[in-house]
Each structure stands twice: as C-alpha cells, then as structure tokens.
Amino acid sequence: MALLEASKSWQGSAPGSVNPDLASERQTASFCVERLTALLDGGAEQTRIRRAVVDAIESDPVFSRENQYFQTQNERYEAAVRKAVHLQKKMHEMGWTENGPEYKYIYRALSGDVAFLLHRVFMRSISVLGSDKQIAKWIPLATQHKLIGSYAQTELGHVGRSATHTVVFAQLYIHGKCYGIHPFIVQIRSLQDHSLCPGITAGDIGPKMNFEHIDNGYLLLRNVRVPRENMLSKFCEVRPDGTYVRQGSQKINYFTMTTVRISLISDEVLTPLMKACTIAIRYSVVRRQSKLKPGEQEAKILDYQTQQEKLLPQLAAAYAFYFTNDYLQELFNRGYREIQRKNFDMLPELHALSSGFKAVITQHCTAGVEICLRACGGHGYSLLSGLPSLYTKILASCIYEGENTILLLQTARFLIKCFMAASAGQPVPPSVTYLAAVKHGKCPAKNKLDFLSPDIYIEAYQHVAVRLTSNTAAKLQDLIQSGVKKHDAWNQCTVQLVQAAKAHCHYIAVKNFAETVEKLETKAGIQKIMKHLCDLFALHGIFSNTGAFLHDGYTSAAQMDMVTASYLDLLAVIRKDAVPLVDAFDFTDKSLNSALGSYDGHVYQRLYEWAQRSPTNQMSPAYERYLKPLLHNTLSKL
C-alpha cells in the first residue's frame, strides 16, 4: 500500500516542480504571504537580513544537518563542537558581531544544532550580574571562546565534558552567617590540557532523550577556593574585611533565570511548534486517504474536520505565543532598563510573568508538537519526518530553566499577594489590576457571532482568572483561619493555584493577541486572517476547558453550544489559508530537515531517498551471526 502510494505520487515530479496538491493550496491565499513574513520579522529589512544569515549558514557544508538522524550521541556532540568552533571563523569572515543585526538569527539558522549553548547562559549571567570590572575581564575572553562556560545551579550541576569555567550558584556564608544564594565564577578545568582542577569532580551524565549535541554533566566541588572577586558583584559584594554590601533586592541573584526564561521562548519553544505545524500541515494536503465524498478521489487528510481540529489550533497558538513573546520582550526591556538604574520595582511582575509564560508556552507548544507528530500517522513516527526530534527537544523545555509546576506556583504566589493587595485597595502592577475588578455578571453573548467579538471572550477569560484566584485565596485564608499551618494550607491549595496561574497567563495571551490584531495593517488581508486566528485561539481555549467557563454559570450551556458552533466554523475558514499561514514562517527545507514537510511536497520521493542513506540498509553482522545459520537450517528442511 505504501509503495503503491509512493509510486502514484512520484509521477510527474520533475526537478523543481511542486506537488500539485500543495501548489493549489498556495493559489488561493487570502493574504500576502511575504507581507506576513515581514510582519513576523519586524519589517522587510529584518527579513532580508535573516534570509542572508540563513543562506550563509546553510550553504556552508560544515553546518549541514543532512546526516543528523543517523548519528550517535558522540558523533552529534563532535559535529556540534566542530560547528561551534567553525562559527567563530564564519562570524569573523561575514563581519557578524555580537551586537550586530545578524546575531539573533544565527542560532535559528543553525536550528540550535551547535555546542556550548550554556556558554551563552554563562555569559548572560556575567553581563547581568557582574560588575563593570568583571564584565570587562570575562566577557571578551568568553566572546572569543578563550574559555568555555557553563551554568551550575541544579544540585547535580551541568558542566559535562567541554566546560572550563562555570557560574556556580551557592550559598554565601561569611563568618558562619548565611546570606543566601549567590553566583560565583569557578574554573573547573585546566586551559592547558583540559584536566580537572584540584577538588573538582565532573563528567557527562550519559544518554538523554535529545540534546545529544550538548553535554550535560555532573559536578562536585571539594575544598575548592574561589577568589573573592569571582563572586558576581553588580548588586552584592563582599568587601576585603568581610563586610557584605547589597543594593536592592536579594532576589536579583535569580535574574539570570528570568532573562533566560524569556530568551528561550522564541528559538527553543516557538520555533519547534512552528516547524511542526509547517511539516504537519504541508503533509496533510499531500497525503490523501479514504473518500470524503462517494465516487470522488481520496481526500486530502486536511479536509477532514478532525484533522483540522488537531492542527489549526496549534497553528493559532503558534501565532498567539509569537505575539505574547513580543509582549514579554517589551516588558523585559522596560524592566531591565529600570534594574540597570537600580530600581527593582518591576522585578516581581517580571518574575511572575516570565515564570508563568515559560510554563504555559512550553506546555502548550510541547503538546502541540506531539499532536502534529501524531497527525502525520505512521510517517510522523519516523525520525526522517523531523517531528520526533522536535518533540524530544521541546519536551526538555518543560523541565529545564525551572520545572513548570514550580514556575506556575511562583506565579500563583504573586497572584495571591496581588489579589490581597488589590482587595485592600492597594496599588498592584499593571498586569494584575484586573484582579480588583471582580464582577459577578453573566456572559452577554446572544448568538454564535457574538463569540467572535474579542470583548466577549476576553471578558470570559478574565472572569475565569479572577474566579480561580479569588476562590483559591479565600480557601487559603479559611484554612489558615481554621488553624492549619501556612505551609500546609499552601500545599492543600497548590492544584488550584496552578490552575489560577494558567488562567492568568491564558487571559493575558488572548487579550494581547486581540490587541495586536487591532493594531495591524488592514491591507493585504493580514488583519483579517490574524483576527480569525485570534478568535480560534480564544475559542479553542474555551472549547477545551468548558468546565472552567461553565463552573459558576458565567457562561451557560446554550452559550457553550454557540462557542462550539463558531469554533467549528472557524476551522473551515482557516483551513483555506493553512498552507500560506505556515509558508509565512519562512523555514527553508534545510532548516525543517523533514522528508514530509519540504516546500515542494514531494514527500514519498524524499522518504524513499532518505531511507536509502540509513546505515540500517547496509548488511548487518547480525545476518552472518544469527540469521544465516537460522535460515540455512530451514533450507535443509524444505
């Protein structure tokens, strides 16, 4: 069956041609794809720069990912180190600098397939927490790769086999008094011969689900002396006489995490979902299976409503979170400017939003990639589809940089505090002022079209977020008043606290998407299609969490039917633009590295050709050793 379909699909696939089933999808786009790409990039000039970077990287054979799916962990590591070293040369050759406009596109162009990712986190720690003197000393060394940095915060640090230095987060004690967690630069290996420094035990932790190109390690320090000036001291300092001096909040020492949580959303989390959507949607218009209408040819699987319901909400989420990321970046830039001026007022809000959104976006995008994988049936399970490695990689983002439950509880802690403050009439940060506006009304929607009004659905999301926060705050207070110890009471509320934190982020994501759409240009059909996606994102959230919206009668069962009707209508509308919407992400075939998702849609030809390259198609010693004797034995009996 598979072979038959393959031969069917190959007919007429001249070089450079596009599979007609995919080509036809592009002829009916309701908007200008190039304009949407430019919008996502932040302008046509940015698109030009990004494409130039991608072109320079992809045309260099050292950066090739062609054999990636056939490599062992060691081979991937070695290739990634080679790429990291070559990248330095390439940057020099191309005139790209750390502060230049090209820099932010390099990592995306490499598809993250390069060693020393934590070197960037090491550098970020020094630049946000180090004094000017420390920055002047360490950053040039790190930029030129004269040392290899890592980041050791979790108990069993993560320094592997490459790093020569690390930023260790450890408790600071002076004369027996603990001053809490502080960051220290520690040299762990000789720059001469890479041997471990005295007192250091370190190594690689072994095989993992993904990240074979990155070495993750363990680290033990025994009687290691760290010079006083190696404690990062932009905000906290130990003077030679042992006096401890701090400016502002002690929590500033956690700031690297905040910056990394926001930085990783784009490349590590959104990009995998956008790629997965591109692969699964292109494949879904090439793959024909079963008959939709009797007597007609087999239908494209994307024409099935259930397939649309798998993929299109993921596409809408990719756009929604793309705009959320812009919102977070803007908030971060503002907050960071204030912190540079030693004003820490925005820190709690920044922490709450970066933690909550890191958790919600990674959770949503990871689930989305898995849905895309499964939506491609058996071929999705093949590494050659590109989907399994996207999945195993993005899954880690739910854990690293703060496991998601922990992060949602950090957000909830902030929400409860703000709810209490708002209830007492005290001022609260802008993102939570809505908590003061507890309304007990009902959803005013009268028909399904009303649910395409952002005012209606934003208010519904707001209502749920306020209800979950206020009810949990009340439960917490009741427990404490009834004599339960504060920490026990907190633990008894954590499931609901997590729900409240998620609802808060979901509300902000929907509101931000609607506000973004409002500001978009109306020309070239962009605003219209983005409005459809925004509606779909919002209604999908209601449709899949009906209990939360029905719970206190804010939304009625009849209104839920209206939501369902509008939601399903939208699937059919967006279906028509599904391929142009993923084309606008502008991933090259090399960056997708997928036999299913290429621009030309010649799926079966690629699957067949790529399978030929697999080492599993070479004669295995297992034949000589085991199969041959077994089969020869049979032969003698026939």
Ligand SMILES: CCCCCCCCCCCCCCCC(=O)SCCNC(=O)CCNC(=O)[C@H](O)C(C)(C)COP(=O)(O)OP(=O)(O)OC[C@H]1O[C@@H](n2cnc3c(N)ncnc32)[C@H](O)[C@@H]1OP(=O)(O)O
């Ligand atoms: C850079 C460019 C490149 C990037 C792109 C590279 C790509 C690269 C690919 C990925 C590759 C993998 C990279 C993985 C790298 C790791 O995974 S590194 C390890 C990261 N580890 C974590 O994130 C740990 C998660 N846990 C937490 O964040 C916990 O909140 C903490 C910080 C451990 C504290 O926990 P705790 O003991 O409950 O808290 P405690 O000390 O009592 O403090 C709580 C107070 O601190 C506040 N607080 C906690 N955290 C913060 C914060 N961050 N800010 C402000 N306040 C805070 C709380 O709000 C609370 O305040 P109050 O309510 O008391 O006022």
Ligand SMILES: Cc1cc2nc3c(=O)[nH]c(=O)nc-3n(C[C@H](O)[C@H](O)[C@H](O)COP(=O)(O)OP(=O)(O)OC[C@H]3O[C@@H](n4cnc5c(N)ncnc54)[C@H](O)[C@@H]3O)c2cc1C
């Ligand atoms: C690919 C990868 C790269 C990494 N790189 C680095 C690195 O470079 N440097 C570094 O320092 N670390 C790194 N880490 C470690 C990572 O940051 C931690 O794994 C992560 O912060 C979670 O901590 P943990 O593993 O101790 O999980 P745990 O804290 O043990 O969590 C296990 C479970 O317990 C639950 N749990 C724990 N505490 C609570 C609580 N208070 N309330 C409710 N539930 C709780 C969690 O929700 C989770 O379900 C990396 C991890 C991965 C996967």
